[in-house]
Amino acid sequence: MRAFAARHPIWSAILGAFALILLYLIFAIWPEWLVDGIGRKKVFLNALFNGITLGGLYFLVASGFTLIFGLMRNVNLAHGSLYLLGGYIGFFIADSTGLWLLAFPVAFIVVGVLGVFLQITVFRRMEGQDLRQTLVTIGISIVMADLMLWGVGGDFYNITPPRWLSGPFETGLVTSQRVRSSGEVVTSYLKYPSVRIVIFAASLVIGLAMWLVLNRTRIGMLIRAGVDDRDMLSATGARIQLVFVGVFFFGAGLAGLAGVVGATFQSAAPGEDIRFLLASLVVVIVGGMGSIPGAALGALLIGCAEQFGSVYFPTYAVVLTFLIMVAVLAFRPQGLLGRS
Amino acid sequence: MNAGVSTGTENALELRGMSKRFGALAAISDVELTVRPGERRAVLGSNGAGKTTLFNCITGDFPPSEGSIRFFGEDVTAFPAQERIRRGLRRTYQISLLFTGLSVIDNVYLACLGVSRGRFSFARARKSDALVASAEELIQTVNLWEARDTLVSNLSYGQQRQLEIAMALSGAPRFILFDEPAAGLSPTERRELIDILTGLPSHMGYIIIEHDMDVALRVSEYVTMMHNGRIFKEGKPAEIEEDPEVQALYLGGDDH
Amino acid sequence: MAMPEITDGGGARPSVRQEDRLWIERIPAPYWVAGVILLIIPAFASDFIMFQIFGWTFILGMIATSLMFLGGYGGMVSLAQMSFAGVAGYMVAIFGDSAIDTISMGWPWYITIPLALMIAVLFATLIGWLAVRTEGIYTIMITLAIAAAFFYFTRQNYDIFNGFQGFNSVFPPQLFGVDWRRPIPFYYLTLFWATVTYFAVLYVSRAPFGLALQGVRDNPRRMAALGFNVTAHRVAAYAFSALIAGMGGILLTWQSAQISPGTVGIQPAIDILIIAVVGGMRHPVGAFIGAFLYVILKTFAVDFLIAVGLSGDRFQLLIGLGFLLVVFFSEDGLLGLWEKLRASRNRDPLTGEVRQ
Numbered sequence A: 001m002r003a004f005a006a007r008h009p010i011w012s013a014i015l016g017a018f019a020l021i022l023l024y025l026i027f028a029i030w031p032e033w034l035v036d037g038i039g040r041k042k043v044f045l046n047a048l049f050n051g052i053t054l055g056g057l058y059f060l061v062a063s064g065f066t067l068i069f070g071l072m073r074n075v076n077l078a079h080g081s082l083y084l085l086g087g088y089i090g091f092f093i094a095d096s097t098g099l100w101l102l103a104f105p106v107a108f109i110v111v112g113v114l115g116v117f118l119q120i121t122v123f124r125r126m127e128g129q130d131l132r133q134t135l136v137t138i139g140i141s142i143v144m145a146d147l148m149l150w151g152v153g154g155d156f157y158n159i160t161p162p163r164w165l166s167g168p169f170e171t172g173l174v175t176s177q178r179v180r181s182s183g184e185v186v187t188s189y190l191k192y193p194s195v196r197i198v199i200f201a202a203s204l205v206i207g208l209a210m211w212l213v214l215n216r217t218r219i220g221m222l223i224r225a226g227v228d229d230r231d232m233l234s235a236t237g238a239r240i241q242l243v244f245v246g247v248f249f250f251g252a253g254l255a256g257l258a259g260v261v262g263a264t265f266q267s268a269a270p271g272e273d274i275r276f277l278l279a280s281l282v283v284v285i286v287g288g289m290g291s292i293p294g295a296a297l298g299a300l301l302i303g304c305a306e307q308f309g310s311v312y313f314p315t316y317a318v319v320l321t322f323l324i325m326v327a328v329l330a331f332r333p334q335g336l337l338g339r340s
Numbered sequence B: 001m002n003a004g005v006s007t008g009t010e011n012a013l014e015l016r017g018m019s020k021r022f023g024a025l026a027a028i029s030d031v032e033l034t035v036r037p038g039e040r041r042a043v044l045g046s047n048g049a050g051k052t053t054l055f056n057c058i059t060g061d062f063p064p065s066e067g068s069i070r071f072f073g074e075d076v077t078a079f080p081a082q083e084r085i086r087r088g089l090r091r092t093y094q095i096s097l098l099f100t101g102l103s104v105i106d107n108v109y110l111a112c113l114g115v116s117r118g119r120f121s122f123a124r125a126r127k128s129d130a131l132v133a134s135a136e137e138l139i140q141t142v143n144l145w146e147a148r149d150t151l152v153s154n155l156s157y158g159q160q161r162q163l164e165i166a167m168a169l170s171g172a173p174r175f176i177l178f179d180e181p182a183a184g185l186s187p188t189e190r191r192e193l194i195d196i197l198t199g200l201p202s203h204m205g206y207i208i209i210e211h212d213m214d215v216a217l218r219v220s221e222y223v224t225m226m227h228n229g230r231i232f233k234e235g236k237p238a239e240i241e242e243d244p245e246v247q248a249l250y251l252g253g254d255d256h
Numbered sequence C: 001m002a003m004p005e006i007t008d009g010g011g012a013r014p015s016v017r018q019e020d021r022l023w024i025e026r027i028p029a030p031y032w033v034a035g036v037i038l039l040i041i042p043a044f045a046s047d048f049i050m051f052q053i054f055g056w057t058f059i060l061g062m063i064a065t066s067l068m069f070l071g072g073y074g075g076m077v078s079l080a081q082m083s084f085a086g087v088a089g090y091m092v093a094i095f096g097d098s099a100i101d102t103i104s105m106g107w108p109w110y111i112t113i114p115l116a117l118m119i120a121v122l123f124a125t126l127i128g129w130l131a132v133r134t135e136g137i138y139t140i141m142i143t144l145a146i147a148a149a150f151f152y153f154t155r156q157n158y159d160i161f162n163g164f165q166g167f168n169s170v171f172p173p174q175l176f177g178v179d180w181r182r183p184i185p186f187y188y189l190t191l192f193w194a195t196v197t198y199f200a201v202l203y204v205s206r207a208p209f210g211l212a213l214q215g216v217r218d219n220p221r222r223m224a225a226l227g228f229n230v231t232a233h234r235v236a237a238y239a240f241s242a243l244i245a246g247m248g249g250i251l252l253t254w255q256s257a258q259i260s261p262g263t264v265g266i267q268p269a270i271d272i273l274i275i276a277v278v279g280g281m282r283h284p285v286g287a288f289i290g291a292f293l294y295v296i297l298k299t300f301a302v303d304f305l306i307a308v309g310l311s312g313d314r315f316q317l318l319i320g321l322g323f324l325l326v327v328f329f330s331e332d333g334l335l336g337l338w339e340k341l342r343a344s345r346n347r348d349p350l351t352g353e354v355r356q
Helices: A002-007 A009-027 A032-038 A041-072 A079-097 A100-126 A130-152 A194-216 A218-228 A230-235 A240-265 A272-287 A292-312 A314-331 B051-059 B081-086 B104-114 B130-141 B157-168 B187-198 B213-219 B237-242 B244-251 C029-043 C047-073 C081-095 C109-131 C138-156 C183-206 C208-218 C220-225 C230-256 C266-279 C284-307 C312-329 C333-346
Strands: A168-179 A185-193 B013-022 B025-035 B040-044 B066-071 B089-091 B175-179 B205-209 B222-227 B230-235
Touching (some): A130 C266, A194 A218, A194 A292, A218 A240, A272 A314, B051 B205, B104 B130, B104 B157, B157 B187, B187 B213, B213 B237, B222 B237, C029 C047, C047 C183, C109 C230, C183 C208, C208 C220, C208 C230, C284 C312
Parallel strands (some): B040 B205, B089 B175, B175 B205
Antiparallel strands (some): B013 B066
């Protein structure tokens, strides 16, 4: 951080000023002119929280994608299908057993095993043929999408979170303060769905755990070495195929897990696979391909852009995220935290 | 080309304080080199002395970390590779970077095309095309006429090296960098190579990296010794051969 | 994607030497056969086959050829070709005539068509400039994201693109008093432009620009060291591909008499990739073979699916599985399989050596 500040004083100043403004907007009681200018504070805070929590969901999907890409140079365009499959599995587990928490490990393991199956039967046969692997994943995503449509139909499936999570959560952040004619001061506070906060906290924990495993364990070092230099990894005699299988299991499993989260946040339905595949693509292009911190930053940016966009200029909300991508490509093609 | 900038009296090549680092490793450091137009220079040194890195910095294959490069008086430090090539700089590669899916004539034709104005032409070349004629002439110069329609992947190693030279001679080169052109050649092919090099027009200067002392000293007027990324000695071939330090480092006992 | 040998009109042959026969004598026999068959098809084919099967095949083949040019000769596999086609189609509807007369300007065809193609080429130049900033497998990701962005934009924008509905009643001009949307004229119209596309791509592949593009594909570093501007060549390839895709897009708009976000969605973008890959990206004929198969499948798959006891909705499954099979067994699509077959026929069954 200090090194970054020393190298880019102007950027550090801009980022610092931006953080201060953001803190002011979150904690201050908004004066009249601000409310007149950009609307009520409650709307702003809701958009911010929605953006951050959506960013958490995007991170869960995109981190698996970027991990697989970083290690194996495989652009897995079936990643969205794995996500959607996880969503459907989560729905049927939660629906039949009534145990919401059970949906997560089941979706993680089932989709992870499917990932391993794909790695062994498909990708291992085409090692080093990037384009062909990517084409195969397109085929798989088409087949999976149609099989799922065949299996569960075109309905929307929404997982209801358990009762202990369904209520609102008092954040303690002031949204507005009014003085009544009686002289009494009325302060309203932001209420936010608990389930979103819990899920965001969980994705934060998963992200931190991934970072710790990658940076503090032997297997993590092996994976990072493989990301940096794949030839070296095979030269060290490490059982590279085992590492590949493991990373594929984890990356695919994460997509399945994210599917359960997505089905709870929103819903599982045909078309969501493409939507989350695109979100992952944009997140890793913006953040930097193969980088986990990059995926986190990209997910946060894209999540917030989508939510603020849909509140403040609804017509072009979707286009805004792509504009961010185009800007990053134009000025920093390797992504914000990617290596050149 | 750029007649306004170069008057012909400047040096062909001037490197000032040039360094290239890869992370913590300094491949070359603080290299100062001046070569006159038409001069033929050999760069000698052991593996890892920084010779090929020096070439890569001069041609712009990758940019130097520090220092400046002047080519016939013009500062080309910030220019991309293709701009330097269009100003008359050429090079050959030690590892073969040929278009193996194309024929010999197509390779040389591409080389001629790269320094011509027709790079983006959508019209096919005709038999009478000047570029075709010059490509055919170059192929004759390096004795590859018999193999002109052969796919490069089917050429022998020595023929590929000859093709490299033909490509470096395309257009109107003013200065050429030869990266170990004799490596792996048979004695006959070596003699042909020496004939080609000594037969070049006298205004065409070059730098040659060569392990084979015999070749290097016969085709150059001046020798630069490199060691650990630095220039360590410069002089006439005879002086370098006699120099005790050089002998201790490179010539003595090393007879490959 | 290394390209070691091309069988037909490709890289193995010296580009710069030409044989001394009359041009008409140099046309190989398969071209004569194919040409005659294609010309006389209207004599016995039904309107449906001419308009729906062959018209559509030629159009999709053209758009897939634009991808074949970029991917096969330039090594850049783009998913944005349908967007380039869509831009041209939209522009014809916007500047020319459509049922949406609040937006359509009603300009004459000799202005709208060149203008539409020009805008498509400009758009592709911009996209190409963005896409070539990264290399290799990234191209497919970036162009997919761009295709999606264009789709969403056309769906959200009502001022120019008329949002979800798009434009309908977009007809070809009544040039020479012919209704070009009637089956026979439309058949010859699309056949003509498909033929032009086919030979233009073959010709350019052996022209300096195309040769240099193949050099850039195989060895960008060396090309820079020969004086070529690698980035400019790649961007120019995008521009040229958009010219082809744009012509296909205009014809496609005329054929269905409408253009809407659905035309430029992610599914059609991927379909174009499937067509080009299944046919084979080494030679433009692959794009047309792929397009023909796709159209046949799309038209008759429902009957086939019902015949084997499945619902007609399983079309995507069929396409996906077919695509997987081809990619699994051949690196170069059906053209690659054909070559393998031919090579094994030429081999002596006893010694395994190639017959002369």
